[in-house]
Amino acid sequence: MIDPILIEEQIGRFLMEDIGFGDLTSTIMIDEATTGTFDVNAREDIVVAGLEVAGAVFRRCDPDCSYEPRVTDGDHINNGTKMARVSGNARRLLTAERTALNILQHLSGIATLTSQYVKEIEGTGATLIDTRKTTPGLRALEKHAVTCGGGRNHRLALDGGVLVKDNHIAVCGGLTAAIQRAKARVPTLTKVQVECDNLDQVKEALEAGADSLLLDNMSPDKMREAANIVEGRITLEASGGITLDTVRAKAESGVDLISTGKITQSAPSVDIGLDDVVN
Numbered sequence: 001m002i003d004p005i006l007i008e009e010q011i012g013r014f015l016m017e018d019i020g021f022g023d024l025t026s027t028i029m030i031d032e033a034t035t036g037t038f039d040v041n042a043r044e045d046i047v048v049a050g051l052e053v054a055g056a057v058f059r060r061c062d063p064d065c066s067y068e069p070r071v072t073d074g075d076h077i078n079n080g081t082k083m084a085r086v087s088g089n090a091r092r093l094l095t096a097e098r099t100a101l102n103i104l105q106h107l108s109g110i111a112t113l114t115s116q117y118v119k120e121i122e123g124t125g126a127t128l129i130d131t132r133k134t135t136p137g138l139r140a141l142e143k144h145a146v147t148c149g150g151g152r153n154h155r156l157a158l159d160g161g162v163l164v165k166d167n168h169i170a171v172c173g174g175l176t177a178a179i180q181r182a183k184a185r186v187p188t189l190t191k192v193q194v195e196c197d198n199l200d201q202v203k204e205a206l207e208a209g210a211d212s213l214l215l216d217n218m219s220p221d222k223m224r225e226a227a228n229i230v231e232g233r234i235t236l237e238a239s240g241g242i243t244l245d246t247v248r249a250k251a252e253s254g255v256d257l258i259s260t261g262k263i264t265q266s267a268p269s270v271d272i273g274l275d276d277v278v279n
Helices: 004-019 024-029 051-061 090-120 139-148 166-172 175-185 199-208 220-230 247-251
Strands: 035-042 066-070 082-089 128-130 163-165 192-196 210-218 235-239 257-259 272-276
Touching: 004 051, 004 090, 004 220, 024 090, 024 247, 035 051, 035 090, 035 175, 035 192, 051 066, 051 090, 082 090, 090 247, 090 272, 139 210, 163 175, 175 192, 175 199, 199 210, 199 220, 220 235, 220 247, 247 257
Parallel strands: 128 257, 163 192, 192 210, 210 235, 235 257
Antiparallel strands: 035 082, 035 272, 066 082
């Protein structure tokens, strides 16, 4: 679930961007007293995400409107499925249309692509997770969409965990020194994950007390060797070069997690429309 307070904070900015000083077309073409009923329809097979956000957009423009979802976030639906029905002031609902559809199409696109990755790794024992490669301002919504597609979230923000990467290691003077510094200062319930580019780093990070390892751009064979070294003592995450074509082989290497920014950074929006219901 997305925090409704977060939704309400963001919707105002979304609408201001699209409306400007006012919806000139709807104001000219539609009398203020005119009412209308519209269906939100899927125009391709998708996984749903963002229905409540779309509803909140309509309600912000017309607080008295009726918004009735016909499906729920996380549902796999077919082309032509009625996703929701909204009724109310026609002028105000059409003002909200583009913003509501934009966010619904974008989030459902992320959920749909995520579900494709999840399907590719079924039965491997690995879990698909996201990254911080998100659209500025939309992270919470996009990470919600990932969960709708069957994935799980990595850090929500930098304060969600310690991930020691190559630049941290260089600045601290080496891998072991970086891990020791992190372990000495991190909050007691927070894990320390370390990025490893090769098997020597895997061995060193394990000996230095890392809680989790991120195997960066390793081949499936190298990751399999890393899994043999670790022997299940700590969590292994595969990252880098993860695509729909490569994700299965990397998931079969024995890692616990597969992370990819493509599910948030490269997901295409799906096709969803708002259609007038003719009485």
